[in-house]
Amino acid sequence: MELILIPLFFAAVQFFVKGRTASWLALASTLVSLGWTICMISGYAMDGSTVNLVDVEWLKFAGIRFTLAYDGIALMMVLLTNLALPIILLASWDRNYGKSPLYLGLALLMQAALVGVFLAQDGILFYVFWELALIPIYFISAIWGGENKNRITLKFFIYTFFGSIFMLVGLLLWKSYGSSTNGFAWMSLVQSQIPSDIAFWAFLGFALAFAIKLPLFPFHTWQPDTYTVAPAGGTMLLSGIMLKMGLFGFIKWALPLVPHVGENMMHFLSVLAVIGIVYGSIIAIKQNDMKRLVAFSSMAHVGLIAAGIFTQSLEGLQGAIIQMLNHGITAIGLFFVIDVIERRMETRELTLLSGIAKVSPVFAVMTLILVMGSVAVPLTNGFVGEFILLKSVFDSNATLGVIAGLTIIFCAVYLLRMVQFSLFGPSNAQNEKFTPLTWAEGIGLGTLCFFVLWIGINPDPFFGLTERSVSNLLSLFNAIKVMP
Amino acid sequence: MIALVTVLLTAIITLFVNLVNTKWSRPVATLGLAVALGVCFYDFSNPYEDASEMLYFSHASTIFSGLTILIGLILIGTSEYSITYAGKNRGDVYALMLFSICGALILFAYSNLLMLFLGVEILSIPLYVLAGSDKDNLASNESSLKYFLQGAFATGILLFGIALVYGASGSFFIGGSKANNIINYQLYSGGGLTMFNMGVFMMMFGLAFKIAAAPFHFWSADVYEGAPDLITSFMATVVKTAGIVAITIFLLSIGFLNKQWEMTFAIMAGLSLVVGNFSALKQMSFKRTLAYSSISHAGYLMLGITINDPIIIPTLLFYLLAYSLSTLVLMIGMSWVAGHTGKHDFTAFNGLAKKHPILAGLMAVAMLSMAGLPPLSGFFGKYFIFAEVFNQGALSKDGGFWWLVLVAAINSVISIYYYFRIIIAMFFSPAISEEEVPAMPRINLFVLGLMCLGLLIAPLFATQLYGLMFY
Numbered sequence: 001m002e003l004i005l006i007p008l009f010f011a012a013v014q015f016f017v018k019g020r021t022a023s024w025l026a027l028a029s030t031l032v033s034l035g036w037t038i039c040m041i042s043g044y045a046m047d048g049s050t051v052n053l054v055d056v057e058w059l060k061f062a063g064i065r066f067t068l069a070y071d072g073i074a075l076m077m078v079l080l081t082n083l084a085l086p087i088i089l090l091a092s093w094d095r096n097y098g099k100s101p102l103y104l105g106l107a108l109l110m111q112a113a114l115v116g117v118f119l120a121q122d123g124i125l126f127y128v129f130w131e132l133a134l135i136p137i138y139f140i141s142a143i144w145g146g147e148n149k150n151r152i153t154l155k156f157f158i159y160t161f162f163g164s165i166f167m168l169v170g171l172l173l174w175k176s177y178g179s180s181t182n183g184f185a186w187m188s189l190v191q192s193q194i195p196s197d198i199a200f201w202a203f204l205g206f207a208l209a210f211a212i213k214l215p216l217f218p219f220h221t222w223q224p225d226t227y228t229v230a231p232a233g234g235t236m237l238l239s240g241i242m243l244k245m246g247l248f249g250f251i252k253w254a255l256p257l258v259p260h261v262g263e264n265m266m267h268f269l270s271v272l273a274v275i276g277i278v279y280g281s282i283i284a285i286k287q288n289d290m291k292r293l294v295a296f297s298s299m300a301h302v303g304l305i306a307a308g309i310f311t312q313s314l315e316g317l318q319g320a321i322i323q324m325l326n327h328g329i330t331a332i333g334l335f336f337v338i339d340v341i342e343r344r345m346e347t348r349e350l351t352l353l354s355g356i357a358k359v360s361p362v363f364a365v366m367t368l369i370l371v372m373g374s375v376a377v378p379l380t381n382g383f384v385g386e387f388i389l390l391k392s393v394f395d396s397n398a399t400l401g402v403i404a405g406l407t408i409i410f411c412a413v414y415l416l417r418m419v420q421f422s423l424f425g426p427s428n429a430q431n432e433k434f435t436p437l438t439w440a441e442g443i444g445l446g447t448l449c450f451f452v453l454w455i456g457i458n459p460d461p462f463f464g465l466t467e468r469s470v471s472n473l474l475s476l477f478n479a480i481k482v483m484p
Numbered sequence: 485m486i487a488l489v490t491v492l493l494t495a496i497i498t499l500f501v502n503l504v505n506t507k508w509s510r511p512v513a514t515l516g517l518a519v520a521l522g523v524c525f526y527d528f529s530n531p532y533e534d535a536s537e538m539l540y541f542s543h544a545s546t547i548f549s550g551l552t553i554l555i556g557l558i559l560i561g562t563s564e565y566s567i568t569y570a571g572k573n574r575g576d577v578y579a580l581m582l583f584s585i586c587g588a589l590i591l592f593a594y595s596n597l598l599m600l601f602l603g604v605e606i607l608s609i610p611l612y613v614l615a616g617s618d619k620d621n622l623a624s625n626e627s628s629l630k631y632f633l634q635g636a637f638a639t640g641i642l643l644f645g646i647a648l649v650y651g652a653s654g655s656f657f658i659g660g661s662k663a664n665n666i667i668n669y670q671l672y673s674g675g676g677l678t679m680f681n682m683g684v685f686m687m688m689f690g691l692a693f694k695i696a697a698a699p700f701h702f703w704s705a706d707v708y709e710g711a712p713d714l715i716t717s718f719m720a721t722v723v724k725t726a727g728i729v730a731i732t733i734f735l736l737s738i739g740f741l742n743k744q745w746e747m748t749f750a751i752m753a754g755l756s757l758v759v760g761n762f763s764a765l766k767q768m769s770f771k772r773t774l775a776y777s778s779i780s781h782a783g784y785l786m787l788g789i790t791i792n793d794p795i796i797i798p799t800l801l802f803y804l805l806a807y808s809l810s811t812l813v814l815m816i817g818m819s820w821v822a823g824h825t826g827k828h829d830f831t832a833f834n835g836l837a838k839k840h841p842i843l844a845g846l847m848a849v850a851m852l853s854m855a856g857l858p859p860l861s862g863f864f865g866k867y868f869i870f871a872e873v874f875n876q877g878a879l880s881k882d883g884g885f886w887w888l889v890l891v892a893a894i895n896s897v898i899s900i901y902y903y904f905r906i907i908i909a910m911f912f913s914p915a916i917s918e919e920e921v922p923a924m925p926r927i928n929l930f931v932l933g934l935m936c937l938g939l940l941i942a943p944l945f946a947t948q949l950y951g952l953m954f955y
Contacts, residue, residue, distance in 0.1 A: 061950050128858040142908070142911065154904055157900065158901060161897055168893070177878050
């Protein structure tokens, strides 16, 4: 509960403060949240149990409760959110928008909503937080966005809202036609029986909402434009945390319906995910704008995570969850790097950049670590996650597994191309503009690199956090009785 | 009943006060409504009948009366600048608004078709005048004439419908304690079901006109646009509330009688949603957009009425509360901006957030609530209606009107497009208007803030609100 109230409180405080005080207060708030999260994790028994935080009656006549609880999976997501927020604030520390109390307030509001999404145990509460997360990011992108921002951000908003309204319909179907004994409570919904034709429509509603958020292959058209047009902080929020909402939603809210609708649906979705991997990768290779390049690469990586979730195996889910954390770290890192370059060189075009490594070797090393993490080189975090994901996809369907495996090769191609063009090569005259990293940038990038290597070398604590929760979840789903 | 008398007396006193000193009319009207609001709460006791049992004051009717009086209070209280067009006659405008509220109060409590007709007339006739109260403005005159011609026609048909229902049943009483009410029409029937149904159909025609539901909506855009801002806000909130409640009371009392009325209503609801939303997409004027959006809101409300169960009354109340509050915030904000720039276009709002961040922020909150984004009341209003329709569908064999919820859901996505145009104009577009919009008076801003706060916290108290209805 405090994890939601702290950011909300400091978001409200932003109304009354000005200048650097606002930035420091916001940063302090995110650090407190991070500390709180770490305390929660260290206090968690790692046994897959669900710990109730708050559980009160809200709208009794409508069967809605205000219930927040966490298990290992939720803790992992909360950790990602609260780890990412301070870094995002550091990334925008010296930018004009980063100094605005409005931006800081919106970012904190977003944090509260995201934590709410991961902790909510009630369908409607989940939906409320899910939509609440959309409003601040819309304003962040639309106020401080680049060219064509009005059109692109409105498209983004309508697109995602379109998905989530069907999730609401799905929730209503699940509750009205299922035998849920306790309203919208998650556990009660999961254990309820529902006719398979109704379940099909409900699942479709959920899948649409989550697929648009990810985005899965045919629903991706909002993504590259929005990532490109949003300010760096907004892009980090979108790619680093917000799309994890979709993945998390699939694990927690869509998988319980699968036994009712049958496995065919999952195969269909896996194929979509794998198409997304190949499609995103191939387009990324041809990009000249670095932000667009990473946007498409993000689509490919998320496709792999989604494919892992669709296997519904312990390995697939474990890999997906750790890779969600990893992708959060590397995506934020890469957008951070691009922002650092853009601020100094005033361009993101690969063809205009060259030889930055000669001017700033420290920056180049950190960039390389993050790129390696994204390419999934052994001893980096990406390797740990992608390897397990690929294994799980391969085990469930060899053909898809092989095609999905291409992602690592493609990823090496486009990211190394990016590195080669921007960092290496002869230093060009523009590079004088490349001033040394500020302290905020140094700390931010350094932390990210530290996590890339830590998870790469010793992933066990992270796996341990979620392992029992995932197996509990799977056995719960396997025990679901299907209506004859 | 006491509230009704209080409002009526206030209206008359306002008229006389206006003769003495025009400046006093607003405080007097405001004070009178505040007293009436207090009386409403005081009146919140056991249900009772009045006026020869032709009015039935239930809890629901008292709460709806409270809502309407509150809307009037807010509108008149904040009207210091939006009334200036009326010059010396502002007291007359206030008095007419108060008379109109009296009509609404009757419509919340009628248990006799005569009272229904009286209520509709008392509600409408002042409005015909009010729509044209900006006498020097051609658009206002046009609006008044259009409203009067079509409104009189609709009322005539309503009256004809009542006559037919009376002919078939031999009674004006709907439900209630009377033995000889219209439900027992078989007892008295000479002409039978056909005549009765024809009568109900004509009554629905007349009432659907009042709430501007498609296909009886054609008057609304022009009338809303031409009428002074103050009157448009009044029509969009008070008249809509009164009309919806009147329809609900009547249909619940006859229990829909048969399935075909449910289907008629479902089709009207779907049509209102689609027509309202699609017409709103391409408007240049914010005021006209709001007019079309109010048609689509009538669609949501009628979707609720299809449920045919008294459970829907608190749901409608919640929706109307959310809709009215957000409409008021938007209309008052719009009338302030339009009053100083002289136009109602979206472009008049460009860059408002830079100059007046608080006003723009409050309007944005109201807009988000209207668009149905959680955690604001607008979302819960829609959600409760959807949930009731689904629950009803799960109980009935044919699935009820779940398809209509899909239509409504898709429409609420479409509505984002035009609702967000005002947000885009206020926040993300550079200012182009030459006219400088001064800062809104603190007190008005404070009232708008209170309303937005209401939008934010009303969902937390929805349970208590529902509890009140089934006292």
